[in-house]
Amino acid sequence: MKIFCLTTMIEIFFLLCTNGIQAQTTQTQLNQIELGKQFLGTWKAEVAKDTFNIWEQKLFGTGMEATIKIVTKGKRITQGKAIMGYDKKNDKLIEADLLEGSDIMVYAFWFTSKNTCIQIPYEYISNPEQAPSKTTFEFKSPDLFIETVTQNNKVVAVYKNNREKK
Numbered sequence: 001m002k003i004f005c006l007t008t009m010i011e012i013f014f015l016l017c018t019n020g021i022q023a024q025t026t027q028t029q030l031n032q033i034e035l036g037k038q039f040l041g042t043w044k045a046e047v048a049k050d051t052f053n054i055w056e057q058k059l060f061g062t063g064m065e066a067t068i069k070i071v072t073k074g075k076r077i078t079q080g081k082a083i084m085g086y087d088k089k090n091d092k093l094i095e096a097d098l099l100e101g102s103d104i105m106v107y108a109f110w111f112t113s114k115n116t117c118i119q120i121p122y123e124y125i126s127n128p129e130q131a132p133s134k135t136t137f138e139f140k141s142p143d144l145f146i147e148t149v150t151q152n153n154k155v156v157a158v159y160k161n162n163r164e165k166k
Contacts, residue, residue: 043056051071060083066084068080068097078100082096094106095109116136119135136150147159
């Protein structure tokens with residue numbers, strides 16, 4: 001009888017500990033759609049000397065669309081379109097970009113906190129840690145986010161994106 005009671009108490013203890021650990025590590029899920037709306041508006045970033053990436057993102061149906069242009073010394077050198085929507089199955093936002101003269105580029109991205117999101121090539125959606133490239137976006141304020149581009153775990157570019165006032 002003593003062994004039965006002791007065994008039962010140990011099992012109850014482990015059960016309580018397991019539930020306590022799970023309760024401590026469970027996070028409230030981030031609303032990817034609402035957080036993605038932080039990108040709405042017109043943004044401008046200097047990507048090289050006198051060269052700017054300018055894009056305007058607005059709501060479109062249940063997602064968003066963007067017009068993109070790259071300008072050097074006031075002259076447009078390329079332009080493109082992007083469309084973004086929410087993939088419920090993967091709890092990620094999916095974006096397809098098409099720039100003049102380029103093949104389509106498809107990305108998965110998701111917020112890891114209210115101010116930070118990660119973007120990777122779509123083909124790595126099931127295995128993001130294997131992605132050779134990754135872009136991190138960190139919102140410093142409603143009018144500023146920092147975009148950090150990483151290739152093979154090495155930072156290759158950092159862009160300061162400012163919201164353009166209308």
